[in-house]
Amino acid sequence: VDESDYLAIGAGLGSFFWADLLRISGVRAEKIVGLGLEAEPYARYKRLCLNSQIPLHERLRSNSDSCPDNIWGWPSYALREAWHDFTKGQMKSAFKYLWQVFAEPTFAETYTPRAGNVFDSIDRETKRIGWNQIYRYGRVRVIRKTDDGRYCVAYSRGPGNYAFLVSRYLHLATGYPAIQFLPDLQAYREKYQDFKSVVNAYEAHDHVYEQLEQHGGTVLIRGRGIVASRIVQRIYEARKRNQNIAVLHLMRSPKPQGNKFQNTQRLVKNHYEFQPFNWPKACWGGELRAMLEKATPDERKRLLADWGGTTTADRQDWQQITAQGLSEGWYQITFGEVLDVERDAQNRTITRIREQSFGEMKLLADFIVDATGLDAKVDANPLLADLVKHYNLPVNHLGRLTVANNFELVEMRSDRGQMYAAGAITLGGPYAAVDSFLGLQYAALVAVDGLSAARAPGVQKLNTISSFRQWLKWVLNQSP
Ligand SMILES: Cc1cc2nc3c(=O)[nH]c(=O)nc-3n(C[C@H](O)[C@H](O)[C@H](O)COP(=O)(O)OP(=O)(O)OC[C@H]3O[C@@H](n4cnc5c(N)ncnc54)[C@H](O)[C@@H]3O)c2cc1C
Incomplete structure (x- = not known):
């Protein structure tokens, strides 16, 4: 049995964003564990991209400033790609990217980054925050509250090889369980x-x-x-x-x-x-985000149907x-x-x-x-199905986990701990773009705010000065 202050279950992109923000907010790498099946946080995402015919040179479907490696979103991917092409003497394409971000979506096609550039940038950030120290291999089987107000996670490391991890703060981002x-x-x-x-x-x-x-x-x-x-x-x-x-x-x-x-x-x-994206742009940080947050469950159902779809x-x-x-x-x-x-x-x-x-x-x-x-209903994932059944957790109209506006699983709160969720497993709640880079970063941001309000150990809420200092460290590729 091992212990850690912070435990991210899944170790995919959602877990990585949470760990990244914790690191930037002052938590040391040895206090965080990311439990999952693949060492690279984008491994499953990359596989789904390649299978669905998005090779590395192809462009994804997210905004220029939706940067999985950089919570500040600056320099954006368009700026980076323009600079790269500029230094290679390819002026036409460099100016094209800048024009796109200036004029999109009305006068130019919306800029989207190349898959390969996004993966390379995540590689840099994983090294910077010490992800190899955070990541641990394991398939999580069961989550239970402990008598002392924490959570115990049982996981398997291989056939017949089981282990336990006890943690105060859990983050659940297991992505799509099934095709x-x-x-x-x-x-x-x-x-x-x-x-x-x-x-x-x-x-x-x-x-x-x-x-x-x-x-x-x-x-x-x-x-x-x-x-x-x-x-x-x-x-x-x-x-x-x-x-x-x-x-x-x-x-x-x-x-x-x-x-x-x-x-x-x-x-x-x-x-x-x-x-341009799977939701109207204002769902990420604009007025539609605020509208959905304030809406009742029935109104949310209607709004999500209006904004989403195929x-x-x-x-x-x-x-x-x-x-x-x-x-x-x-x-x-x-x-x-x-x-x-x-x-x-x-x-x-x-x-x-x-x-x-x-x-x-x-x-x-x-x-x-x-x-x-892809399917992300709770009952398609044995871990989530067990959690919902054991603690009688509410699920929303799309069969996913019900979360608070800061993505906390309120019913799972215990004396000394808190549990959060993120990603496709939370669609149908207060935020539309849950399954996107920027949406996952938003979920991490509000969850870490919740941790800082609960005075979780080592978490210092970012202010203008500390955020700028951390951004400079990002620019200089220094550990947070
Ligand atoms: C093809 C495709 C293209 C996309 N393109 C974009 C895009 O262009 N822009 C954008 O912003 N978003 C995009 N998205 C959406 C989103 O960014 C990804 O879905 C992202 O990977 C979601 O992160 P996640 O952490 O929720 O899931 P994942 O990254 O899939 O991570 C979840 C991890 O949890 C692990 N796991 C599951 N169960 C367990 C368990 N019991 N124990 C241990 N580990 C477990 C899985 O193995 C997986 O590695 C795209 C999604 C897909 C599928």
């Missing part, structure tokens, strides 16, 4: 035990593109969010090697117009709905690919409700749909890519 399959595709996979033809966009599925590039074929895509856009882009690239590739994009219904909220309305083209980024290259595919005929959009998915004698998938005007139809495809999402 979500549409029920008819799940039924197909179970019936035919075929995990190669029907895949989820978030699982490793490069074999699909390799086979298409070699032999050609047809891909059926389900879902019309940003992941679907990335899959279409990947197939567009595969078509440069083999023109014999076609895409059937199956959507449940047409999308004639975008969501409206007050005086604003989202743009729609070819049944894709656009929004959208993709307003990228010119993607719109061009869609328009080109439609005019050349290799990309087709079909609307219909899926009745079932079967397999024919040539091992091709047959999707039977009810189409609005033609009635029942069969769509033949070599592959089906489910681009509809």
